[in-house]
Amino acid sequence: MKTGRKITNGPRLYMAADTVNKKYRYPVIIEVIVEGTGKINANALTHAVKTASRANPGTRLVARGKLHGSRLVDTGVTPPVRLIDDSGRHGKSVEGLSIFKYPLPIHSGPTCDVILKPSPHTRIIFRGHHTVIDGQGLMMWILDVFRALRGETPTGSGWTESVDQFRRISPVREPKWTGGQCVAPTGLPQGKNNRMFFAHMDLPGPVSSLMPRLMLLTAQAARHHHPTGRVVFGVPISLRHRKPGLRSSSNLSRAVYLEVSPDTTITDLHQSIHRHRGFDGKLAPAEAVIPFLPIWILRKALESGHQKGFDSGRYWVSGFVSNFGRFEKNQFSTSDFNVSSVSVRPPASCSTPVFFILLGLDETVSISASMPEPLASRGRLDNLMARIENGLCPGHASAPVHDINLTGHQQITHQNRSFISSDS
Secondary structure (H helix, E strand, O other), X not given: OOOOEEOOHHHHHHHHHOOOOHHHOOOOEEEEEEEEEEOOOHHXXXXXXXXXXXHOHHHOEEEEOOHHHOEEEEOOOOOOEEEOOHHHHHOEOXXXXXXXXXXXXXXXXXXXXXXXXXXXXXXXXXXXXXXXXXXXXXXXXXXXXXXXXOOOOOOOOEOOOOHHHHOOOOOOOOOOXXXXXXXXXXXXXXXXXXXXXXXXXXXXXXXOOHHHHHHHHHHHHXXXXXXXXXXXXXXXXXXXXXXXXXXXXXXXXXXXXXEOOOOOOHHHHHHHHHHHHHOOOOOOHHHXXXXXXXXXXXXXXXXXXXXXXXXXXXXXXXXXXXXXXXXXXHHHOOOOEEEEEEEEEOOOOOOOOOEEEEEEEOOEEEEEEEEEHHHHOOOHHHHHHHHHHHHHOOOOOOOXXXXXXXXXXXXXXXXXXXXXXXXX
């Protein structure tokens, strides 16, 4: 009998992303950044990570086997805690390698880790390879780390569940996915630079219908550049609701795809997301062969997607939007540390025009985005974030910034928004 967790199609593609041409390689990693004032002792954090990881073994996995026999197994090895100096604010670790590209080796591990930049402005970065964990799973682990820091008992989670166990259990068939030929929200790519840009802003909340409104505003931006262009967003949906009471850190999310036409409304998007939660998620014929394809073939497919986007300005989707949900500040605080912000740095890919992640912390709404430089340069990502900010919170928006040259790779901060390049 095989042990461990089956590696399904999505995670296999994330593994392939680790092997693409080094110039365009960005590991598919989720990063949650906790910032605040006060102290987090490195030894105490290391002990808390060990305690929380024992309760959440899904943070200790590595890949074993080949093709359809590939599985994730528990190594029993605690994710490491790494220290960085203040240059970590600009994406560098003490080893000098950009944190954005710092690998989490899927076969040898670790596939999760913690990066600590100590006081006075304390920053803790929790990272997880998307092959082994999704956003909800990563947050389960993070909250348990803070429970352990406060001397509380971790809640814990399972890790052996596979997303395939939650598909094909609904009688409602999913519409056929007909993606491709989608336009980007910032116009045509300019150049073929491999750098990735990240943006983040905090807005006063709560913001009603946040995800649908962000999609509509982004679609409007895309049609400003391409009036007749096709706009489709991928939305990760967790399947945990199909087993009430389940606590699992496994990657149990699958993407659904929503086309946004000029006539699409907020209500339309709400209803579409709700319908997709009930679809069976049956594999398409093309998906059925992925478990039997070597990683190098999947790598070639990803590299082809990169090149196609650069050459044509058309992409498989216009972007992704993921909602991490709402949390409270006391969940990330201790007697010696007061959290000021929690944000998520989205996965990066040269073939995905933009990836948004939304998160609520008390009454604050955090919006983060990743975008390839050919689409983000000359102030275009800044202008997109300004459009979204003004559309969600009129009167709170900073002045739009036009034609900013971000190729100096310095962090740029406006009143409510910050930007950073992948190798600054």
